[in-house]
Amino acid sequence: MSHPSIQSGFIDHLGIELIRAAAGESELRLPLAAHHMNSWEVMHGGVTMSLLDVALSLAGRTASPEGSGVVTVEMKTTFMQPGQGEMRAFGRVLHRTTTMVYCEGEVRDAQDKLVAKAMGTFKYLRRLAVGREVRQQRPRVAPPGD
Template sequence: MTDFSTLPESPFVDSLGVQLISAEDGASEVLLPLSATHMNTWGIAHGGVTMTLADVALAMAARSLADNGIGVVTVEMKVNFMQPGRGELRAFARVLHRSTTMAYCEGEIRDSEGHFVAKALGTFKYMRKLAVGRDIAQQRLRSDPSATPGPSDA
């Protein structure tokens, strides 16, 4: 089991300002003080921000049960929005079931006044870090200067 004191490096999550409160023994808590950049056109937390916070909380709960060097990827996730998010959002998550390769988690998000903002359920796959996506294209470009990014010919 892993005890986290900080979130794993993620430029997207870092840019949002998500803060890890705790992640251990299959449970986690994360916090996001909302700013103008997190809002939708109605002046409330954008649904994508709320979903991202839920995803981070659920993933951290799952990761807290993994050995060092093992991460998780989201296989599927569902979020029900109950009411607008305002002020500060706090997400709480826990693992409901874990197998050797997957974790099924639930969580909820509340605002700074304790109002119930959203409920989330998700499935996460345990994996070692892989070179995927952009990293592979960049490695190919470095190793073959004539290569161009795009679909493979294979």
């Protein structure tokens, strides 16, 4: 099976680095910078959830049929304590079917303290329609006398 990569401008912008992803497991690294922080000067919850989403989805992709990607269907995150310094995220597949994969993961700081934990459900997709035109339907206006 091929080694999954992270190909996302958003993930690149955050600075998330892939350490490993194979056999239903993943590990990521994120050295926190000023733009990752909230007003309390600790890792923003959205950054934490993004890190977990990537870790879980990469773990799921390594257990997928060749060529499949995943999209997040649901993810529950529990925040344990503030994150500071260098973060590590880990993802692991719990169960998979032909169309879905169920994963868990966590984020730990440089002292190996548990920062957050998550469980997620992901759907396998062959390919997303990218760049297609999306038209907004206009509400039907009834002609006078209707």
